[in-house]
Amino acid sequence: MRKTWGSLVLAIAALLFSPQLRAQQVAAETPQTMLAAQIRTQGFTCDKAIGATRDRKRSQPDRVVWVLKCSNATYRVTRAPDMAAKVEPLP
Secondary structure, eight states: OHHHHHHHHHHHHHHHTOHHHHHHHHHHOOHHHHHHHHHHHTTOOOSSEEEEEEOTTTOBTTBEEEEEEESSOEEEEEEOTTSOOEEEEEO
């Protein structure tokens, strides 16, 4: 029984720490998915994040501005360290 249990634990650990799984997790964390998740927590609707582009003209060293395109709306999202994002719906 102990040998089977140990083998099972090793198999699970190998699966959890496999490079392929970690690559999939990293690939899922794109700016558009992170921004969409953040604005959803602040009460805005983003059904499906389509893309995010950084607005270099409006960005500053301590404030990064993004334009987030969702399937149902477009938002300007301003992010600053340790603060909630400022979200502006765009026409």
